[in-house]
Amino acid sequence: MPTFFGENRFKFGLFGVNCSGGMTPSIAPDRWKADWKEIVAVAKLADDAGVEFLLPIAKWHGLGGKADMWGWSFETFSQAAALGALTKNTGIFVTAHVSLITPAFAAKAIATLDHVSNGRAGLNIVCGWNPDEFGPHGIRLTGERRYDRGLEWFQIYDRLLEGGPEFDHKGEFFEVWGADTSPLPVQKRPPVMSAAQSGEGQLFAAQAADILFTGFHSHEQVSDTISNINRMSAGFSRRQDVYVETQFCIRPTRAEAEEYAHHYAVEMADPDAIDYFRRQKAATISESTKKGDTAADRAVAAALTGAVGRRYPGMFPAMYPIVGTPDDAVSELKRLADLGCAGSTLVFLNYLKELPYFVQEVFPRMERAGLRASYAGV
Template sequence: MSDPDQKGFKLGVFSANADRGLSFSVVPEAWKAEWDDVAATAQIADRAGMDFFLPIARWRGYGGSTNVREWSFETFTFAAGLASITERIALFMTVHVPLLHPLYAAKALATVDHISHGRAGLNIVCGWNPDEFDMFGVTLQKEPYAQAKEWLDIIVKTYNSDKPVDFDGEIYKLKAAVSRPASLQKPRPVTMNAAFGPTGRDFAAENCDHLFTSFTDLETGKEHVTDIRARAQKFGRSVGVYTIGHVVCRPSQAEAEDYYDYYSRDMIDELAVDYHMQQKKNFSRSHEDEAFRLYKQRFAAGTGSYPLVGTPRKIAEDLAKFAEVGYGGAALSFVNYKDELPYFCQEVIPLLKEAGLRS
């Protein structure tokens, strides 16, 4: 996803721009997303050879005692800041399409691509939480991915046209639009999407380079990979399929499991996680229906992502299973990124190399 010479299973850091990352825990060591800690984490990941740094886009919190994720850094300026202190890791921006005009996005994205010397990436999301959109006075389109397609088309056209672009779409109507400089990457920076429903997956299959999906178990995860690849084939394309996991890596299995239960069962923000799950269930198709009923702890621990809990070898084996069912990589979260990522990089990444999953 970043260095073309880095083969095999890709590894990324997910949601470090937001307080508590993906967890809904009240443990005192929970991630605060203070800038100096974020910057240090990005440099740890960069030096360790991890492939990408992926933020979430969040505008308000989820209530409860922590109001989790209300503290979060805006992702274009976030990526620009990290670009100047890292060397090789891909830096993604996550954008809610309805909240940002495509010409502004084109200019901001190209700016980060130049600052980073071609390491910018774009995570295109349409949004799902109406409480956030009410803040902006914006109503979601009935066909949000139709808007997303126009939005991305405008970016690509303005980057690759030698003259001003007229655009007459259902959503956007532009006259003599330009965006200079264009991105260094051609025809545009690498793109991803995390759609779960069929319309969103078709959008990603037709327009994006990678699609992220969550899953409850490996067999279901394999079905997701098959579905996404089939959709891409309809458009004569192939896309990378990635997933998401939350990590508790400790020297012993018992230590890892004890801490996992402590932070995600004994010390959770009940009101916040219940509100989040209800909003997700009502307005987002990001998980299988069964996930909301069966896996509350996974939502408390890592927003419904897959748990990677155990020794370095156990986690390396689990990631190998991801690769076996067809995933090209995983975006990972931690209770505290700065404290926990060094151990993961030191102990797990070499095991993945030994297994032939990374070069």
């Protein structure tokens, strides 16, 4: 099993810069606008700092509310190719909805991106949750059996990357014939990520992914997810790294950090956007979540009712807020590394304004804590 993205004990993926609002449902004036020049600037900053990868969000519909978060978004394959040409070292993910992209398209696009970026492409497979995103494509999305469909999609994609002769495939969800692809990627198999939370999502990741990127509702839920996926993937002779969703508000003092987080994620929260998100996600809820199979399922179900009081309503329900000093950030991250997490998301209200301070203050402390090595660039 290859180790992706180097040897750092705790790795980072810069998440969501291709969409307005990023990952923060807030109307604060400083919110992320996803201006292309700013996306390039922040991608280069991350690249220079040794951030392991960039992870975009695949979006086709905004969340409404006052800011219409995600109402403006760049398509992930095309922006990834551009960013691949503009960066040197960071991994470049695309996010593919299995009902919108064919496996043959994905195989060719990933190979293209892998050549453009000299072996830095990665594929995040998502099976969809918001039916409104699929209307413009003429597709009626339901949550039913989405991961079965995703698995068959992955099997065709994976076989294409084998590079063998043309093949036909007739399955339950897909029929293709005369399938092959050329060129193959520079990496033998660019890393496959599954971004999901439910027990069904975990089972899919155990069979198809190298990385499970998942929500973070509590430390107990994270350790339950890690032991579940380790147990399941052993049955498929695979192994996954588990990454979780974290959002940072880091300032020199705890009081300053809390004040700023309160400003943007409480006073300026966009609750209508989160209400819409909850309604849409509930419409396609996984069977395992209905049954409460895993700790993650129970956490998702609780988050969807809105019954769980949240300190920061202007952050996503599955996003873990890390608010405090650089030292506070490192002790939280150390706890995650000790639980067995391979890494987490870098999410800020405004990536370009907050990433430099994070790199300057948190990265050296992580080095001293043995979580990251110093990075000299390439």
